[in-house]
Amino acid sequence: MLVMAITAIVHKKLTVAVIATGIVSLMASVMYLLMAAPDVAMTEAAIGSGLSTIIFFYVLNKIRKAK
């Protein structure tokens, strides 16, 4: 998780950074599950690693087209 978080900050390619953030929140949701909070884990998995990654990609695509 730490490796992925550092990758998300320092990597040059934005696509890789977005995927790394998605993996970070996926691992965070696994950690919530291990700490006996399944409700929070579901929210994190669905919104953090699913929907927000997709929104990031849409926005990245739009910025690339605008350039």
Place this chain on the structure above:
Amino acid sequence: MIRNFFILIILAGLAAVFVSLFWNFGSSDTLSPLAEHYANNGADEVGAPNLVTSVIVTYRGLDTLGEVTILFLVAAIVSFFLKTGKQEESAPKRESSEIILTASKLLMPIVMVMGIYVFINGHLTPGGGFQGGAIVASSFVLMLMANPRFEINHRIIAIVESVSGMAFVFIGVLGILLAGGFLDNKILPLGNYGEIFSAGAIPIIYSLVGLKVGSEISNILSNFQGVQMKKCND
């Protein structure tokens, strides 16, 4: 140079503020009085096996209403700024790959049923309106990814969203009239502990929240998709 110095000073100040917080932090072995009340009386008063849901929907129902309102505002602002207007005929776009097409046809209904299950069973199993709504919205994402020209019917989404929001507030007001206060779940009989139609109004409220959250998030996503389509045509 002087700017870096200021940044260092601010960082040191923040560290000084937070280090005491960090050293004094320890997980408490006993519950706070409020949490103890919820843990001891929650099952009897609310009748929901999932204690988290009973806190979120009944004891702290007003906070949930606030969260749903914030999400509604976000969806409204996104659709205000990303208003695409009438879509002109788009040039033929590259089709999605066969894998995504087949997988989305296979998975979309399953994911959607999973989301609906999560928010209907919110008072029995982990999960609830927000989680279920997000899962329903992710099934729409799958559909949007597989078929770029797919458009969600905005009118149906708007109707679902506003009707469920109004019904949520209406049930809350019914709670004032028929039971102990705003969003009290005892307007319906509590039923047998652990059955699906139990815990009073919680299944209804959570289903409404799930529908609302799902339609709002799919609305945001389809707005992003619409902007992308427009850019492609230029």
